[in-house]
Amino acid sequence: MDFEYFAQLFLGGLTRGSIYALIALGYTMVYGIIELINFAHGEIYMIGAFTGLIIASVFTMLGFPTLAVVVLAGMAAIVYSCAYGFTMEKIAYKPLRNAPRLSALISAIGMSLFLQNYVLLAQTSDFLPFPSLIPDFEFWEPYAHILTSPELVIIITTVVVMILLTFLIKFTQIGKAMRATSQDKMMAALLGINVDRVISVTFIVGSATAAIGGILIASHIGQINFYMGFIAGIKAFVAAVLGGIGSIPGAVLGALVLGWTESFFTGYISSDYEDVFAFLFLVVILIFRPSGILGRAETKKV
Amino acid sequence: MLKLRNIETFYGNIQALKNINMDVKEGEIITLIGANGAGKSTTLMTICGVTKARRGEVHFQGQPIHGMTPDKIVALGINQVPEGRHIFPYLTVMENLDMGTFLRKDTENIKKDLEYIFDLFPRLAERRHQAGGTLSGGEQQMLAISRAIMTRPKLLLLDEPSLGLAPIIVKQIFDIIKKINKENNTTIFLVEQNANLALKIAHRGYVMETGSITMSDTGENLLSNEDVKKAYLGI
Numbered sequence: 443m444d445f446e447y448f449a450q451l452f453l454g455g456l457t458r459g460s461i462y463a464l465i466a467l468g469y470t471m472v473y474g475i476i477e478l479i480n481f482a483h484g485e486i487y488m489i490g491a492f493t494g495l496i497i498a499s500v501f502t503m504l505g506f507p508t509l510a511v512v513v514l515a516g517m518a519a520i521v522y523s524c525a526y527g528f529t530m531e532k533i534a535y536k537p538l539r540n541a542p543r544l545s546a547l548i549s550a551i552g553m554s555l556f557l558q559n560y561v562l563l564a565q566t567s568d569f570l571p572f573p574s575l576i577p578d579f580e581f582w583e584p585y586a587h588i589l590t591s592p593e594l595v596i597i598i599t600t601v602v603v604m605i606l607l608t609f610l611i612k613f614t615q616i617g618k619a620m621r622a623t624s625q626d627k628m629m630a631a632l633l634g635i636n637v638d639r640v641i642s643v644t645f646i647v648g649s650a651t652a653a654i655g656g657i658l659i660a661s662h663i664g665q666i667n668f669y670m671g672f673i674a675g676i677k678a679f680v681a682a683v684l685g686g687i688g689s690i691p692g693a694v695l696g697a698l699v700l701g702w703t704e705s706f707f708t709g710y711i712s713s714d715y716e717d718v719f720a721f722l723f724l725v726v727i728l729i730f731r732p733s734g735i736l737g738r739a740e741t742k743k744v
Numbered sequence: 745m746l747k748l749r750n751i752e753t754f755y756g757n758i759q760a761l762k763n764i765n766m767d768v769k770e771g772e773i774i775t776l777i778g779a780n781g782a783g784k785s786t787t788l789m790t791i792c793g794v795t796k797a798r799r800g801e802v803h804f805q806g807q808p809i810h811g812m813t814p815d816k817i818v819a820l821g822i823n824q825v826p827e828g829r830h831i832f833p834y835l836t837v838m839e840n841l842d843m844g845t846f847l848r849k850d851t852e853n854i855k856k857d858l859e860y861i862f863d864l865f866p867r868l869a870e871r872r873h874q875a876g877g878t879l880s881g882g883e884q885q886m887l888a889i890s891r892a893i894m895t896r897p898k899l900l901l902l903d904e905p906s907l908g909l910a911p912i913i914v915k916q917i918f919d920i921i922k923k924i925n926k927e928n929n930t931t932i933f934l935v936e937q938n939a940n941l942a943l944k945i946a947h948r949g950y951v952m953e954t955g956s957i958t959m960s961d962t963g964e965n966l967l968s969n970e971d972v973k974k975a976y977l978g979i
Contacts (some may be wrong), residue, residue: 444872618839629830635815635846
């Protein structure tokens with residue numbers, strides 16, 4: 443069944459891409475507003491997964507129904523990750539806002555290593571089993587051989603998050619303030635926008651989507667460890683650059699393109715070279731479109 | 745309304761403002777003229793809190809505002825149209841205007857102000873869904889002033905509104921400055937290199953040279969002052 447295999451790969455790529463997109467959003471939003479590659483962003487996603495695991499285990503032990511466990515674990519993960527994202531900005535980036543960009547970048551790498559080791563010491567270096575929070579839906583049974591129920595949930599959740607985020611950025615005052623701040627910080631301040639608060643909100647929104655991604659992928663793969671944020675973070679970063687860093691639709695598009703590239707290459711050629719294909723593709727795209735697929739070319743008027 | 749007392753502002757070790765004292769009364773149009781690099785823009789940025797004064801005090805309606813962050817100062821009713829207009833290039837005209845109302849909650853009056861602005865500048869109404877960066881220079885200046893009007897300022901600071909614009913547009917913009925001063929009783933603090941135009945519409949003027957105020961008088965008197973004529977009016 444050739445077509446079925448193709449459909450499987452296509453939907454598998456869509457699922458992967460969705461996860462990358464949820465993480466890539468945080469990179470691209472933060473970059474858009476303070477021009478910083480937040481290397482510790484992958485760790486926020488990892489912390490989301492850990493929080494989700496702890497809360498889910500506790501409430502499962504207490505005998506809560508699955509749906510309640512999912513909602514509680516998800517909310518706890520979002521709240522926790524947001525708190526980390528918010529604090530991280532205040533401690534590691536805000537004092538360096540007027541420093542050379544390299545200083546903030548080094549601070550971000552430091553933050554990333556700190557958080558990894560903090561979780562390593564506070565939790566464990568082992569892989570922890572993560573319960574499958576998403577059950578197999580009965581009504582989905584006929585299609586489950588192409589796309590599993592958890593994958594379906596991942597895709598739907600991502601779509602919902604994207605719609606909410608688009609609404610937030612396009613139509614609310616805070617969303618417009620975020621765009622205004624990313625385009626011209628001084629002018630935003632001169633119109634009464636509290637730039638510090640807008641930056642905090644950006645970190646919080648990015649952390650929330652990362653936490654959602656963390657829970658979904660952990661529940662899908664079935665295990666987590668303190669290092670999981672690193673490779674996912676790199677991939678999502680690639681996705682953000684691919685799409686044009688700073689652009690939100692770009693991050694989503696880049697993530698999907700990356701997801702499909704990986705899925706089709708591993709499916710039709712070899713799974714040993716999954717990462718090779720992903721990064722090769724990045725190089726090829728950047729050669730022809732240096733600012734990414736939807737990125738705006740850097741034009742400075744003098 | 746606005747008082748500057750002994751303001752000294754530095755960029756690193758370079759002193760940009762030396763012992764500046766100014767008074768602006770409610771309902772006035774005052775202008776600050778001077779050559780390039782005299783410190784005119786720095787004066788405005790110091791009032792707005794973007795650049796901090798090292799010494800001296802700024803009072804607005806009796807309240808000390810030096811040391812406040814820009815967003816707090818804007819909330820008190822001071823707004824600036826900075827040099828170079830600073831339109832948000834990727835926001836539409838409407839969204840740019842929306843940002844002017846960021847601190848306002850009075851939806852009804854916002855609607856009225858929007859109508860007032862579209863009445864003042866029909867061009868902006870035509871282009872309301874266009875990105876700010878695609879407007880011409882004159883249109884951008886109109887948008888920048890409109891955005892400032894949307895904040896309903898008590899005191900409006902304008903930095904070089906005539907810069908780089910065709911004479912006919914400059915005239916239109918100066919007419920509107922006079923109009924908002926009269927109709928809304930908005931106090932205007934106008935920084936200009938085009939001294940001739942500025943002194944004609946201003947009630948009072950200050951002359952600035954290398955960081956210090958060297959003269960202050962009514963607009964008319966400064967226009968007929970021999971030194972001002974020689975240095976700034978090219979007569």
